[in-house]
Amino acid sequence: MNIRLIKTKRDYERALARLETLFDAKKNTDNGDELEVLSLLIEKYEDDHFPIDLPDPVEAIKFRMEQLGLTQTDLADIIGHKSRASELLNKKRKLSLEMIRQLHKNWNIPTEVLIRAY
Incomplete structure (x- = not known):
């Protein structure tokens, strides 16, 4: 598991690609843990860079x-x-x-x- 902060668009794209390969990982395994951490990092990047405003x-x-x-x-x-x-x-x-x-x-x-x- 080589997890790094997502700081750039390129980092984000790599993280998405890696997430796709881990998508079916079982919980409580190394890949499952990586999937969970990677998901959180991606969510944080998306919240910071693609905010969704509240509706009218x-x-x-x-x-x-x-x-x-x-x-x-x-x-x-x-x-x-x-x-x-x-x-x-x-x-x-x-x-x-x-x-x-x-x-x-x-x-x-x-x-x-x-x-x-x-």
């Missing part, structure tokens, strides 16, 4: 509605009136603290996503 709150709500097969009426049941749901989905109304609480509680949308500006 309204897009997150629409995505969750699609995932759960929900409608605008279902949203209205959570946040109040149907007109309020329409305004929210069209970004004409901001989320209130109570709306954020209800969406988090009922649909498990992370609060850190819902509090973002849009």
